[in-house]
Amino acid sequence: KQEVTQIPAALSVPEGENLVLNCSFTDSAIYNLQWFRQDPGKGLTSLLLIQSSQREQTSGRLNASLDKSSGRSTLYIAASQPGDSATYLCAPRRNTPLVFGKGTRLSVIA
Amino acid sequence: GAVVSQHPSWVICKSGTSVKIECRSLDFQATTMFWYRQFPKQSLMLMATSNEGSKATYEQGVEKDKFLINHASLTLSTLTVTSAHPEDSSFYICSASIGASSGEQYFGPGTRLTVT
Numbered sequence: 001k002q003e004v005t006q007i008p009a010a011l012s013v014p015e016g017e018n019l020v021l022n023c024s025f026t027d028s029a030i031y032n033l034q035w036f037r038q039d040p041g042k043g044l045t046s047l048l049l050i051q052s053s054q055r056e057q058t059s060g061r062l063n064a065s066l067d068k069s070s071g072r073s074t075l076y077i078a079a080s081q082p083g084d085s086a087t088y089l090c091a092p093r094r095n096t097p098l099v100f101g102k103g104t105r106l107s108v109i110a
Numbered sequence: 111g112a113v114v115s116q117h118p119s120w121v122i123c124k125s126g127t128s129v130k131i132e133c134r135s136l137d138f139q140a141t142t143m144f145w146y147r148q149f150p151k152q153s154l155m156l157m158a159t160s161n162e163g164s165k166a167t168y169e170q171g172v173e174k175d176k177f178l179i180n181h182a183s184l185t186l187s188t189l190t191v192t193s194a195h196p197e198d199s200s201f202y203i204c205s206a207s208i209g210a211s212s213g214e215q216y217f218g219p220g221t222r223l224t225v226t
Contacts, residue, residue: 032214041220043116046217089154097144097159098144100155102152
């Protein structure tokens with residue numbers, strides 16, 4: 001059974017910093033991995049989807065990398081802004097529904 | 111992009127009553143829909159997987175007689191919480207997948223259920 005771990009659980013940084021959020025998963029036989037953002041009391045916003053054949057994906061200030069063989073993914077956030085404050089979830093997928101980690105709660109302080 | 115809606119966005123009900131939550135794929139046909147539950151500051155936990163026209167598959171520990179799932183069409187799945195109790199209060203999120211098991215899942219905005 002897939003298990004997902006996200007480190008750190010919480011992070012508070014001043015505005016402008018570059019950030020690294022880590023995700024590890026136990027079953028590396030995945031088809032893809034998604035990173036999501038969740039604001040308090042809200043649903044999920046998909047940020048990036050990386051297929052298993054890809055090493056990374058970029059969208060604006062976000063860059064996600066995937067090392068499938070070692071069961072790791074990393075989300076880089078460049079030049080963080082207060083609007084980036086949210087919980088970030090990673091979710092690997094095989095031929096089953098997405099399995100989520102507990103997320104990293106990010107606070108960017110102006 | 112693919113859009114998934116949920117209705118209602120929030121609901122308050124009395125203990126012992128039943129509540130129905132709808133999940134719709136607005137601009138695509140979803141052969142598979144998923145229902146998740148999320149308690150405060152916890153991750154999303156999969157409750158069940160539903161395929162159009164067939165019975166839902168429930169995860170271990172989820173009572174199928176309490177959480178009734180119907181996926182009657184390619185654009186609509188419903189979750190009915192029967193005889194709700196305060197411990198059922200949670201955030202319920204559905205998602206939909208277009209087809210292949212490796213395809214992207216699109217998530218609804220969630221429904222906040224409070225049972226008093």
